[in-house]
Amino acid sequence: MASGAFTFLDPGPLVDDDLELLLVVCVPGDGWRGWAPSYRFAMRRTGTALTMGEIGLRVGHTERLERYAGHIGYHVEPPYRGHRYAARSVRLLLPLARAHGLDPLWITCNPDNWASRRTCELAGGLLVEIVHVPPDDEIALRGEPLKCRYRFDLA
Numbered sequence: 001m002a003s004g005a006f007t008f009l010d011p012g013p014l015v016d017d018d019l020e021l022l023l024v025v026c027v028p029g030d031g032w033r034g035w036a037p038s039y040r041f042a043m044r045r046t047g048t049a050l051t052m053g054e055i056g057l058r059v060g061h062t063e064r065l066e067r068y069a070g071h072i073g074y075h076v077e078p079p080y081r082g083h084r085y086a087a088r089s090v091r092l093l094l095p096l097a098r099a100h101g102l103d104p105l106w107i108t109c110n111p112d113n114w115a116s117r118r119t120c121e122l123a124g125g126l127l128v129e130i131v132h133v134p135p136d137d138e139i140a141l142r143g144e145p146l147k148c149r150y151r152f153d154l155a
Contacts, residue, residue, distance in 0.1 A: 006037045006059070009099055014092040019085055020046045021055065021092055029060070036060030039096070043076065043085050052080035055089045059100045068133050068147050070108035071097060074119070081115070087122035094154060103154040108147040117148060125150030 006029060014021035021041040029037040036058040043053040053076035058065060065071065072093060074086045090107070097105045107123075109116035111130055120127070128149045133140040139147070 008037070008039070009096065011039065011093075011096045014041070014096075015046060016088045016092055018046050019052075019088050019092075020044050021089055024054075034062065034064060036062065036065055041089070041093075043074075043080075043089050051077075052085055053077050053089075055086070055093065057093050057097060059097075059102065061102075064137070066106045067131055067149065068108060068137060068139050070147075071102055071105045072107050074116075084119075084122060086116075086119040090119065090123035094152065097152075098154040105152040105154055107150045107152070109150070110144055111146050111148050117150075120148075120150035123152070125152050 008026045011023060022044050024040045024042050027038045027040065029035055037060070038056050038058045040054065040056045042051045043055060044051050053074065055072065055074040058069065058071050072090055074089060076086050094105070107120050107125055109120065117127070128151045130146055130148050133145055133147055135145070
């Protein structure tokens, strides 16, 4: 999808009890680099400026995105881990992903990242397979040769 044809949507309020996602930036896609348009959110404690992590939604249907990079990426700061903020944040983003026609939605993670694997399961993902990343891909070049692929059916 060309970045000029892409329209970012208003995600509306994204709140789950003590967790809210605050839209930080919308990043246009870059077809030359193979980057999809994306939303980036801060994970915040509801009603405060305390940022506990971040989550992003990439919108597109490329093989690289669906097999290796994933539609959603997240990070929770160490002091806030163990509260399921990442899984809750993924669930908060699913309606926005559905509105962009991402069905299925894919999240990938490293096979030895047990916390991320558990996050995918708690959020409703199904492990489909573990794939080899092409050795010349930037993901493999940074030391991540394998990816678990979790499928989320949004229909």
